Amino acid sequence: MGCLFLLIWSCRKTASVRPGPQPYTLELPADFPAPVYDMSQNPLTVQGVALGRRLFYDPRLSRDSTISCGFCHQQFAAFAHFDHPLSHGIDNNTGFRSVPGLFNLIWQKDFMWDGGVNHLEVQPLTPITDPNEMGEDLGRLISRLNADQQYRAMFNDAFGEGEINSQRLFRALAQFMATMNSFHSKYDSVMRKLPGAQFTPEEANGYRVFQEKCAACHKEPLFTDGSYRNNGLPYNPYLHDAGRMRITNSTGDYLKFKVPSLRNILKSPPYMHDGRFYDIFNVFDHYAEGIEQTPTIDPLVRNGIPLSVSEKRELYFFLNTLTDHTFINSKALSEILIDN
Amino acid sequence: MKPKALLYIFFMLLMACKKEKQEQGTLQLTFTNVVNGAALTLNTASYTNAAGEAFTVSAFRYYISNITLVRMDNSEVKLADTYFLVDESKPASRTLQVMAPRGEYRAFSFLLGVDSVRNVSGAQTGALDPVNGMFWSWNSGYIMAKMEGTSPASAAAGQALTFHIGGFRGEYNAVRRISLVSPISLTVAADRKPDVTIKADLYTWFSLPNQVQFAQTATIHVPGEDAWKISENYSNMFRITSVTDL
Secondary structure (H helix, E strand, O other): OOHHHHHHHHHHHHHOOOOOOOOOOOOOOOOOOOOOOOOOOOOEHHHHHHHHHHHHHHHHOOOOOOOOHHHOOOOHOOOEEOOOOOOOOOHEEEEOOOOOOOHHHHOOOOOOOOOOEOOOOHHHHHHHOOOOOOOOHHHHHHHHHHHHHHHHHHHHHHHHOOOOOHHHHHHHHHHHHHOOOOOHHHHHHHHOOOOOOOOOOHHHHHHHHHHHHOOOOOOOOOOOOEEEEEEEEOOOOOOOOOOOOOHHHHHHHEEEOOOOOOOOOOOOOOEOOOOEEEEEEEHHHHHOOOOOOOOOOOOOOOOOOOOOOHHHHHHHHHHHHOOHHHOOOOOOOOOOOOOO | OOHHHHHHHHHHHHHHHHHHOEEEEEEEEEEEEEOOEEEEEOOOOOOOOOOOOOOEEEEEEEEEEEEEEEEOOEEEOOOOOEEEEEEEHHHHHHHEEEEEOOEEEEEEEEEEEOHHHHHOOOOOOOOHHHHHOEEEEEOOOOEEEEEEEEOOOOOHHHHEEEEEEEEEOHHOOOOOOEEEEEEEEEEOOOEOEEEEEEEEEEHHHHHOOOOOOEEEEEEEEOHHHHHHHHHHHHOOOOEEEEEEEE
């Protein structure tokens, strides 16, 4: 009788224990290089990714609860800020650079236009604490999350019982960001020789123009080589932006900025680190005839990149094949309404 | 294998485990922050730097990590990765409990700062949690040591002094290895826990070899040459003032 009671009791106990976090299977393209972000240190789980998504769309991460990460990083613009040349923040503040699109971040070795941030996990610290963006104090934010019953439960489900600390916050956000990957564009289908996938003659011509004139910096398949270059943009006297020199203190890095990926480029205007060009044809015109000569100018653009009218048109059609509709319409990444 | 042999192996394993545990003891490092020999009092006390400028201190913090002990035969024992943030405003943070193998030591060294690996390893916890205000967000990396205060000589807003010293790369690496020889040997044993009191003198930050005048330099908050020069100065910051057995 006693044994039976013990058995029942032990069964009850097991049933009341919460299931641990379930592994999240991340689909990665075989034709991409190995990711830079070491996910073995922060294994993706269903609960962790869901928590990261909630945090990404929660305006309470900002000081006055008005601005979430998703406020500036809009899915339909490949998580760039559509139509906004410079980043926006609380108190009507404006930053001094454009909002980069967010995708394929696990293949990036450093972040920001100047490469100042060296790890995916510490990237969110910048927008969260920057007075021109979300303007919040990290300690206050951690206290607020700890005071929220729902967040405590979600963090416990994702990382086990315990206080919420900044590492758990950053790792949850990193887990969600690790799922923001774009590799289902028409270009990818053509490269993978999927049935029925082929470029139109104009796209094919554009691809040839791209390979000849753009691919050295915008290297496939990520469409960036991750380097910092001075692409000959005329100096903007209002922003006084020295580019990567701000990080390295090296005059050799004056006016150098990260080579951005061209994936989803037609969905994420305006262009350049200061969002000065609203139309991709302005970008073509810049490379063709707008190069300003400065000592750190990149040798590949020093003499301009001649582009005829038809080449620009074909390039436009090719860039259009880099739009990933699966990505920008993915329900798994879309905004969730946070009912506070 | 005979059960007896198994039992023997099991016993040996147990012994090995026991031995491992027995070997550990504690070394206590107590930091006493001063300015030119006078006790450091935050906010209210006024001090004078080597250039003759008056100043007050509102914050004083630094990282201690990567501790290595030197045995009597000069062989070295690298201790487990532990990171301490000594913060003048938190008295408990000034006493470090360092786990160390039992033995006799003549000297030790530590990093004043955080090694390069932890500067590039993403989100950290404990002393290295960015919530401690010792991590640069816009240019990833730890502030190795920080001093804030005011000086009538400062031309910055609010006559502020802001010395955030960091940088872990290249020629302007601000991480410093500090080596201290103990005046008497340090014996870590079951019943012996040496307590080493180390004086940290903030005065050194602005004196030799790179004297700082607050009228010219009141703010450093980026890695680079200026920060590195302060790190040259603060590498002379520590002196052992006493050793006692607890």
